[in-house]
Amino acid sequence: MAVTQQPKVERKWIGKSIRRVEDPRFLLGRGAYVDDITLPGMLHAAILRSPYPHATIKSIDVEAARSLPGVVAVVTGAEAAELCAPMPDFGPAPDKHVWRCLAVDKVRYVGEGVAAVVAKSRYLAEDARDLIQVDYDPLPPIVDPEQALEAGAPLVHDALGSNVAYERTFTFGDVDKDFAEAEVVVSDRLRWNRSGGQPLETVGAVAHYDLGTGMMTIHCNSLTFSHFLFMMANTLKVPSNKLDVKPVNAGGSFGSKFWAVKVAVLSGMLSKRVGRPVKLVEDRIDNISNCDHHGSDRVYYVEMAAMKDGTLRSLRLRTIDDYGAYIQFGTGTHGNSLAQLVGPYRIKTAQYQVQAVLTNKCQQGAYRGFGSEVTNWMVERMVDLVAQEIGMDAVDIRRRNFIQPDQFPYFIPTGNMYDSGNYEAVLDKALSMIDLEHWRAEQKRLREEGRYIGIGVISAQERSVFSATEFWFWFDEPAAKVTSSPESVTLTVDGAGNITATLYSCAFWGNSAETMVAQLVAEEFDVEPQNVNIVYSGSNRSLPATGPGGSRFTVMVAGAVQGASTRIKEKMFKVAGHLLEADVGDLEWTDGAVRVKGVPERSKPMAEIAAWLHLFKHSLPDDIESGLEASKVYDHPYTTMPSDDRTNLGVFYPFMGNACHIPVIEVDITTGHVTFLQYVAVHDAGTLVNPRSLGGQIIGGTAQGIGTALYERYVYDKDGQLLTSSYMDYLIPSAMEVPDLEIGHEETPSPFTVHGIKGGGEGGRMMTPAALSAAIDDALAPFGVRCNELPATPERIVNWIEEGRSRQPELTE
Amino acid sequence: MVDRHRIELVVNGETETQEVEPRRLLVDFLREDLGLLGAHIGCEHGVCGTCTVLMNGETIRSCITFAVQADGQEITTVEGLASNGKFHPVQEAFWEKQGLQCGYCTPAMMLRTVEILRENPSPTRDQVREGIASQLCRCTGYQYIIDAVLEAARTMSAGAETDGKVLVKQGAGPSSAEAAAQTQGSGPALEEEAEDASRQKES
Structure with missing residues (x-):
């Protein structure tokens, strides 16, 4: 945890909005996505999905499917269970909520796979799929998460004996005292419904099991975590050193491809079964219904304690989270919430009760924010409620409670640390970009015309760079030690002095992974970023790597690049010292060359040193080996362990970004439609590597936040049927629903990361739902509307207005 | 055995002649039969537009268009944008x-x-x-x-x-x-x- 940040460093490439180095291949239509891969002799798979949310499988008749010409194999869940062990599962009791690549005996949600077909084409595979006869015995489904808690509710997993997969209450500080002393206590029930990443490219894999070598090679767009792939090898029953997962560029993820392992397992299992390469790419219905990556689905009962002057004291909540039929990551999404539970505020105590409930739905996974975006919404909704209760302005109450710049590093009640920040500066910059007086005047004027505009102001956190503790501290006796979630890079300098960077995780998901690495390497070696060659290693000879997720990649790979660069420079200095007949201590790195300090004419450029190292070993000192290559495994730079009694969870998500969003909207009270009049977003993600690419993340994240706040929801009806199984029903914002953003950046460098970088990939979506909820409340204040459930669809908004009118009959014309 | 239909069309300026099943989607024809991998599949319902190509200069959804419907037509895909090593x-x-x-x-x-x-x-x-x-x-x-x-x-x-x-x-x-x-x-x-x-x- 050394402080690595140098004050006011001059940088050549970091901070520049260069054109992205990865773009040309995508612009040419040569993205090399997973569905673009064809191997000799490759077959195609399709999955038969359950139409029932909850049913026992009495029998499966595959004869007609098997006998269709062109069909090579049909594999039922029962057969798959012999070919494969259960799926890798980080949940609380994997033996009691057993998750398999295909269902065995019982289906637990609409869309769960029950059989797989392998055929010469996808068309034939789907033809055969339609010929499979499954005899189901339907069971009563459990759909509502609160009803799932009740005694006598249908059980998703009989072996568990309950639908509560996990339950725990953490108490941080003397919460009861703060509530007893509070002058104001507000409470609410908040409901955040499930949405998901929905990248336009689904999850896919091409597996090739080579009978001759025993190698299982899987090209896949969804597996990072190279150091956890031994778990998938166990599932596939292959030795871990015979599994090679090749990273493939992903056409978007937004968390939903984070360790999305099932498609890779299915393709691997099927390839092993038929002895030929097998491609399996989800179709859209597969992805919507069966991707294992629906987002958070929470009910909150929450109270906030405060004083009349606006001082916030404490937060006490119970949350019921509907995880669906399985719980692959345990309650990691709530661990994530605990990283920034008190937002940017000096709230001193908190109590957090979570009940992780299982229902007959697709299971949760990751979606941009990984649960902390819900927390941001909840905290900001409650701060707004306190402000309303005491008649304080939204800006003033936030200012009053901000953690101050001189208080960092700041430890919040849960134990996590906020490394740095300047929340007031972020808020002030946002306010400077919007004319609040103008909008308040407009609001007043338009209300007289029967039009309703609203302004939302929120300030919230973006935690970045996880250690893995959030998955771990739930258990008093965890099954294993906490990991360091490392990222690795190898830099190879060839004999002409050109650099190749090898990445070890599935790093490109639409983020700018390659541009980041290119800029970081360029900064180290004074080369042009576009001249840095970037390649990906398969997992078979991988160094530990974790990949994107939790806004970690840029920070972590920056550490790896700096570490590997230092090693390369050390070797170059040795050679240069020999060639220049100078002491290494008298040398310096300047403009792509090693030179004698202050003597520009006595220098050796990198290309010349590289040539010596590749070609002329015999002319160098004995202890110098040929070649110029170095690797660095960069471990999480700041993790501390929780206390044994879990009253302090330790530091696990320390590099804390912050943002202020101010949307101005108009709500049509007849239709419930929301339109944007202005949208200002100021983010502080520490030192910027590429402002434009970060801007792209902010805008894209905000667009998804708009979807979450206003449109998107995976809707299951009371019978457990998924009503939103296509894009006709699952509503992704188009250009007409997303406004142009006005973006501002603050830069408060992290004192603990290389170059002071913090993560920034999730911030947009982590702010927008809270900001829009506040704006809706503000617009509809005359009706007493309180936005306490998302998405705030037109229907819901119209209902809120009607409820407001019924409470205040004088509003009805 | 399903009937196959002979189609002839111009794709990015080249005349292509193939036999296809009537149910073969244009996007699969472009990707798998012609190797034009720049046409991507998104939602398969014609909503998202990821599969869009130009037919006679106008955008169409190739995931809900049959290859046989492109018989005699002119198709432009992303591969037809750049030329002579230069970006459009x-x-x-x-x-x-x-x-x-x-x-x-x-x-x-x-x-x-x-x-x-x-x-x-x-x-x-x-x-x-x-x-x-x-x-x-x-x-x-x-x-x-x-x-x-x-x-x-x-x-x-x-x-x-x-x-x-x-x-x-x-x-x-x-x-x-x-x-x-x-x-x-x-x-x-x-x-x-x-x-x-x-x-x-x-x-």
């Missing part, structure tokens, strides 16, 4: 303005851009916004895409003013500023576009 001005603008992140919707978005700018070489920001609303993008929030389309409009009209032939040389037929200037409907333009494409091939 739309590609250049998307790179310059970072009108992409994951790149998956990008080929379709650029083909739609070609169509938008042919119909209206100098659109307003609002017109571009409405124009690209036929295409979903999950990464960008559209803002930089709109910037890119406007940038392409600027460079293409500047190019057309200084040298009308530049765009013909750089781009596929349907993006030709000359064709755009002469085209309102789709009928007569097709022949000219085909001529442009064939001239381009010869050169």
Whole structure:
């Protein structure tokens, strides 16, 4: 945890909005996505999905499917269970909520796979799929998460004996005292419904099991975590050193491809079964219904304690989270919430009760924010409620409670640390970009015309760079030690002095992974970023790597690049010292060359040193080996362990970004439609590597936040049927629903990361739902509307207005 | 055995003749039979527009179009945009303005851009916004895409003013500023576009 940040460093490439180095291949239509891969002799798979949310499988008749010409194999869940062990599962009791690549005996949600077909084409595979006869015995489904808690509710997993997969209450500080002393206590029930990443490219894999070598090679767009792939090898029953997962560029993820392992397992299992390469790419219905990556689905009962002057004291909540039929990551999404539970505020105590409930739905996974975006919404909704209760302005109450710049590093009640920040500066910059007086005047004027505009102001956190503790501290006796979630890079300098960077995780998901690495390497070696060659290693000879997720990649790979660069420079200095007949201590790195300090004419450029190292070993000192290559495994730079009694969870998500969003909207009270009049977003993600690419993340994240706040929801009806199984029903914002953003950046460098970088990939979506909820409340204040459930669809908004009118009959014309 | 139909069509200026099942989707035909992998599959319901290609210069959803429906037609995919190792001005603008992140919707978005700018070489920001609303993008929030389309409009009209032939040389037929200037409907333009494409091939 050394402080690595140098004050006011001059940088050549970091901070520049260069054109992205990865773009040309995508612009040419040569993205090399997973569905673009064809191997000799490759077959195609399709999955038969359950139409029932909850049913026992009495029998499966595959004869007609098997006998269709062109069909090579049909594999039922029962057969798959012999070919494969259960799926890798980080949940609380994997033996009691057993998750398999295909269902065995019982289906637990609409869309769960029950059989797989392998055929010469996808068309034939789907033809055969339609010929499979499954005899189901339907069971009563459990759909509502609160009803799932009740005694006598249908059980998703009989072996568990309950639908509560996990339950725990953490108490941080003397919460009861703060509530007893509070002058104001507000409470609410908040409901955040499930949405998901929905990248336009689904999850896919091409597996090739080579009978001759025993190698299982899987090209896949969804597996990072190279150091956890031994778990998938166990599932596939292959030795871990015979599994090679090749990273493939992903056409978007937004968390939903984070360790999305099932498609890779299915393709691997099927390839092993038929002895030929097998491609399996989800179709859209597969992805919507069966991707294992629906987002958070929470009910909150929450109270906030405060004083009349606006001082916030404490937060006490119970949350019921509907995880669906399985719980692959345990309650990691709530661990994530605990990283920034008190937002940017000096709230001193908190109590957090979570009940992780299982229902007959697709299971949760990751979606941009990984649960902390819900927390941001909840905290900001409650701060707004306190402000309303005491008649304080939204800006003033936030200012009053901000953690101050001189208080960092700041430890919040849960134990996590906020490394740095300047929340007031972020808020002030946002306010400077919007004319609040103008909008308040407009609001007043338009209300007289029967039009309703609203302004939302929120300030919230973006935690970045996880250690893995959030998955771990739930258990008093965890099954294993906490990991360091490392990222690795190898830099190879060839004999002409050109650099190749090898990445070890599935790093490109639409983020700018390659541009980041290119800029970081360029900064180290004074080369042009576009001249840095970037390649990906398969997992078979991988160094530990974790990949994107939790806004970690840029920070972590920056550490790896700096570490590997230092090693390369050390070797170059040795050679240069020999060639220049100078002491290494008298040398310096300047403009792509090693030179004698202050003597520009006595220098050796990198290309010349590289040539010596590749070609002329015999002319160098004995202890110098040929070649110029170095690797660095960069471990999480700041993790501390929780206390044994879990009253302090330790530091696990320390590099804390912050943002202020101010949307101005108009709500049509007849239709419930929301339109944007202005949208200002100021983010502080520490030192910027590429402002434009970060801007792209902010805008894209905000667009998804708009979807979450206003449109998107995976809707299951009371019978457990998924009503939103296509894009006709699952509503992704188009250009007409997303406004142009006005973006501002603050830069408060992290004192603990290389170059002071913090993560920034999730911030947009982590702010927008809270900001829009506040704006809706503000617009509809005359009706007493309180936005306490998302998405705030037109229907819901119209209902809120009607409820407001019924409470205040004088509003009805 | 399913009947197969012989189809003949022009794809990116090349005549292709193949036998296909009547149910074969155009996107699968382009990707699997012709190896044109720039056409991507998104939602398979014609909603997201990721599979968009140009048929006779107009955008269509290739995931809900049968290959047999393209018989006798002219198709342009993203592979037909760059020529002679040079980006089309739309590609250049998307790179310059970072009108992409994951790149998956990008080929379709650029083909739609070609169509938008042919119909209206100098659109307003609002017109571009409405124009690209036929295409979903999950990464960008559209803002930089709109910037890119406007940038392409600027460079293409500047190019057309200084040298009308530049765009013909750089781009596929349907993006030709000359064709755009002469085209309102789709009928007569097709022949000219085909001529442009064939001239381009010869050169």
